[in-house]
Amino acid sequence: MSEPRHTEDTPERDALTGLPGVEAARTRIESWRAASPEATTLHALLLGLRRIDAINLAYGAAVGDAVLVEVAARITRFAAEELDGQWLAARGGGSRFRLVAMEPCSRERWQLLAGQLAETVARSIVRDGPAMRLVPRLALLRGLPGESAELLLDRLAQTLARVERGSGPRVVWADGEAVRAGRTAAQLEADLAAGLERDEIEMLYQPQFSAADDELTGAEALARWNHPLLGRVGASALFAVAEHGEQTVALSRHIARLALAGAAQWPKGLRLSLNVTPAELGDDTYAATLLGDIAESGFDPARLTLEVTEQLLVADLRRAGATLEHLADAGLRIALDDFGAGFCNFRYLKLLPLDYLKLDRSMVDGIAESARDLAVLRAIVAMAGALGLEVIAEGVETEAQRAAIAAEGCGFYQGFLRAQPLTATEFANLAKSSVP
Numbered sequence: 001m002s003e004p005r006h007t008e009d010t011p012e013r014d015a016l017t018g019l020p021g022v023e024a025a026r027t028r029i030e031s032w033r034a035a036s037p038e039a040t041t042l043h044a045l046l047l048g049l050r051r052i053d054a055i056n057l058a059y060g061a062a063v064g065d066a067v068l069v070e071v072a073a074r075i076t077r078f079a080a081e082e083l084d085g086q087w088l089a090a091r092g093g094g095s096r097f098r099l100v101a102m103e104p105c106s107r108e109r110w111q112l113l114a115g116q117l118a119e120t121v122a123r124s125i126v127r128d129g130p131a132m133r134l135v136p137r138l139a140l141l142r143g144l145p146g147e148s149a150e151l152l153l154d155r156l157a158q159t160l161a162r163v164e165r166g167s168g169p170r171v172v173w174a175d176g177e178a179v180r181a182g183r184t185a186a187q188l189e190a191d192l193a194a195g196l197e198r199d200e201i202e203m204l205y206q207p208q209f210s211a212a213d214d215e216l217t218g219a220e221a222l223a224r225w226n227h228p229l230l231g232r233v234g235a236s237a238l239f240a241v242a243e244h245g246e247q248t249v250a251l252s253r254h255i256a257r258l259a260l261a262g263a264a265q266w267p268k269g270l271r272l273s274l275n276v277t278p279a280e281l282g283d284d285t286y287a288a289t290l291l292g293d294i295a296e297s298g299f300d301p302a303r304l305t306l307e308v309t310e311q312l313l314v315a316d317l318r319r320a321g322a323t324l325e326h327l328a329d330a331g332l333r334i335a336l337d338d339f340g341a342g343f344c345n346f347r348y349l350k351l352l353p354l355d356y357l358k359l360d361r362s363m364v365d366g367i368a369e370s371a372r373d374l375a376v377l378r379a380i381v382a383m384a385g386a387l388g389l390e391v392i393a394e395g396v397e398t399e400a401q402r403a404a405i406a407a408e409g410c411g412f413y414q415g416f417l418r419a420q421p422l423t424a425t426e427f428a429n430l431a432k433s434s435v436p
Contacts, residue, residue, distance in 0.1 A: 014091040016065055017072035022153070025090040025098050029149035032086070032102050041085065041104045042143030045114050046156040047075070047121065048164055049095035050135035059132075067125055067132060068095060074120050075099060082113055098156070107142060107173075107232050108420055114140045114171045115416050119397055124369055133369055137163045141174040144230075169361060169395070173234050189245030191227065192238075196247075196254050200226050201238075203258050204421040207430060208273070208392070208414045211406040216434040218271030220307070220414065221259035222421055239277070248279040249286075256290065260297035260304075262424050267435035273305040273335065281308070282316065287326045301330055307337040307358060310348070321351055328353035335392065339363070340380070349387060357384050361395025361415075368400035374408075381409045
């Protein structure tokens with residue numbers, strides 16, 4: 001059962017939206033902590049809005065205020081419909097909104113809810129004129145046992161500030177800070193070394209589908225760390241710990257071997273995608289080691305795709321190109337990941353043995369509503385076609401987006417529209433039911 005937005009312990013109200021303010025959120029978290037100090041069901045998110053300043057400038061402050069009121073109403077309706085536990089929606093400064101909840105759910109469920117909320121807020125708003133579309137960015141977390149309200153809200157604010165400075169995913173976990181709050185860096189490095197030995201790294205698989213007919217085509221391998229004290233640690237924090245402790249190559253190889261062993265049991269038509277780290281491409285033994293692990297697993301190298309990002313290529317393009325050429329000659333396919341997330345050097349398209357462009361979700365977000373966004377997608381697909389490259393769209397969350405990418409010629413997609421990341425067992429079951 002959801003609780004009402006305004007209650008006795010939320011005296012502070014925002015004059016515009018009627019939502020409680022930041023202090024009310026802090027008070028509510030402290031009351032939950034006092035009742036259950038070790039509870040791990042405390043979840044929170046902080047939502048920031050892009051384009052609100054442009055709306056104020058183009059249509060006036062009154063229209064901008066009306067848009068904020070509508071966003072507040074959407075957040076409140078969403079929480080009332082989707083959350084089972086106690087919750088509180090609150091407004092921060094400017095165009096920021098908080099949602100805190102004592103919600104008995106997994107990390108995956110909270111991320112799914114955050115994605116759905118982002119989609120809800122991003123839907124067009126019409127106010128006596130043209131439709132206006134906002135671009136939400138969300139930071140989310142699960143509270144650590146005993147964590148103060150002050151620290152929790154501060155972690156959210158810092159994470160959202162990082163998200164808003166960049167051009168990456170619109171929903172980001174505050175994983176790094178959550179990990180550091182529980183253990184020192186040195187302890188975590190030791191924990192990770194032991195965790196690799198104790199099989200604490202778990203594989204997840206993000207299913208990928210054919211855009212034309214929705215058939216399952218494979219999955220991207222992801223990883224999380226089931227830490228014995230901190231619980232589930234996401235991939236970004238996991239690799240941050242590994243990088244700090246110079247364990248990235250060991251961790252990446254461990255993940256690759258796990259993923260290959262699992263994928264070797266899949267139906268023969270399905271592909272596996274692995275992310276490559278800068279440390280791996282900088283290692284002269286990487287290609288030979290990977291090919292040896294592939295041979296040992298029994299997985300067909302022609303069914304393996306390596307995903308590389310611009311970050312991996314900046315340091316030493318010549319070395320990266322030579323390594324990727326070696327692997328491509330062995331039958332592997334290469335995808336340029338996060339295309340459109342930042343400044344792309346088009347030399348990569350000329351010099352690297354690419355098979356796929358994998359579009360960043362920011363290239364997909366607005367294609368169902370914005371003619372300009374759709375035109376950009378159309379241009380990228382046309383360029384890819386001229387170069388003989390397939391296009392994979394990431395972050396597809398609505399049927400309208402899927403229909404648009406299919407109509408424009410994207411070959412494949414992944415996103416919460418069809419499936420969130422699945423455990424190895426869940427993906428195996430999906431594969432058995434999807435592939436003859």
